[in-house]
Amino acid sequence: MKPTAPNDAGTPRRRIAIACQGGGSHTAFTGGVLQSLLEGLDTSRFQVHGLSGTSGGALCAAIAWYSLLLGDPGRGSRLLESFWHEMSANKVPDAISNQFLVWLERSKYYLPTPELSPYQLPTTGQDFLASILEQHIDFAQLPSLIKAHSPTLMTGAVNVLSGEFTVFHSHHAHPEKRISVDALLASAAIPELFRAVHIGKGVYWDGLFSENPPIRSFLSGHGSRDAKPDEIWIIQINPERQRHEPQSISEIGDRRNELAGNLSLNQELFFVRQTNDWLAKGWLSADHMKHVELRFIPLETELDYPSKLDRRPDFIDGLMAQGRQQGKEFLRNLP
Numbered sequence: 001m002k003p004t005a006p007n008d009a010g011t012p013r014r015r016i017a018i019a020c021q022g023g024g025s026h027t028a029f030t031g032g033v034l035q036s037l038l039e040g041l042d043t044s045r046f047q048v049h050g051l052s053g054t055s056g057g058a059l060c061a062a063i064a065w066y067s068l069l070l071g072d073p074g075r076g077s078r079l080l081e082s083f084w085h086e087m088s089a090n091k092v093p094d095a096i097s098n099q100f101l102v103w104l105e106r107s108k109y110y111l112p113t114p115e116l117s118p119y120q121l122p123t124t125g126q127d128f129l130a131s132i133l134e135q136h137i138d139f140a141q142l143p144s145l146i147k148a149h150s151p152t153l154m155t156g157a158v159n160v161l162s163g164e165f166t167v168f169h170s171h172h173a174h175p176e177k178r179i180s181v182d183a184l185l186a187s188a189a190i191p192e193l194f195r196a197v198h199i200g201k202g203v204y205w206d207g208l209f210s211e212n213p214p215i216r217s218f219l220s221g222h223g224s225r226d227a228k229p230d231e232i233w234i235i236q237i238n239p240e241r242q243r244h245e246p247q248s249i250s251e252i253g254d255r256r257n258e259l260a261g262n263l264s265l266n267q268e269l270f271f272v273r274q275t276n277d278w279l280a281k282g283w284l285s286a287d288h289m290k291h292v293e294l295r296f297i298p299l300e301t302e303l304d305y306p307s308k309l310d311r312r313p314d315f316i317d318g319l320m321a322q323g324r325q326q327g328k329e330f331l332r333n334l335p
Helices: 024-040 056-069 073-087 092-107 124-136 139-145 181-187 249-280 305-309 313-332
Strands: 014-020 046-054 152-159 165-169 197-199 202-206 231-236 293-298
Touching (some): 014 024, 014 056, 046 056, 056 124, 073 124, 073 313, 092 305, 165 181, 181 202, 249 293, 249 305
Antiparallel strands (some): 152 165, 152 202, 197 202
């Protein structure tokens, strides 16, 4: 990585990494946050070192990262708007099937509902997602855009057969572990909805089972202190706290999903916090390690799990608008 360039005052810019938690349709909020960051980030103070994401967070992160490779953050904002418009259930047949899917998920606690394997169904949904991604990212162009000093992108997935956590990396030495449309589909392959994605000899499911999102990988390796971020900004979809005790079967299911989604995130954050603590106490003196600030941009609206499948245009638009507002407030309140 190139050393961080100073601003006009001679002060080195803060290197930041942006980590995007997964959460289905709720990550429309992430798209809105990234729009505000791409449009409003003070580049005299901050330099985007890299992005990471899992599932829907990986899709948003990939579009933002692509715009940075092009040197056009504003285009990233427009691409995110277009991506979520295309993902929304705008047409009548899609709207009806979306409404039925959400109803089915909400009803499973009360009614006997059919359960089908995605291998019993056509790959229409996965093919549709792939086509939208290819409309918004020119994957064939990536090798010529990615330079040694370019921002990195990491997306999380899990190898179904070996159980190995896998991070697809824009600068990976092995081509099959680099960013591709299949790598993004693997990160978003929710096993109840999509078939596992085959890449090379690997068979992959959603990164929610591994690193949600990848964070410690920003700090691992033998790179210098200057090659690591000064801050990591986490766009968090699943709430850490709830105000009321879950009592109904649906409330219990929703809270269980939230806690499961945060489990791997908190494992990633524990690594950073423990490293910071050991550095502060003088227990860790490695020259290539440094204190890394963690900052959070949380989705604050309480939503149930079935709404992660909801692609109603008004629901998506509302989440994006909330994300844009949260992103602006975050930038405004930065110290």
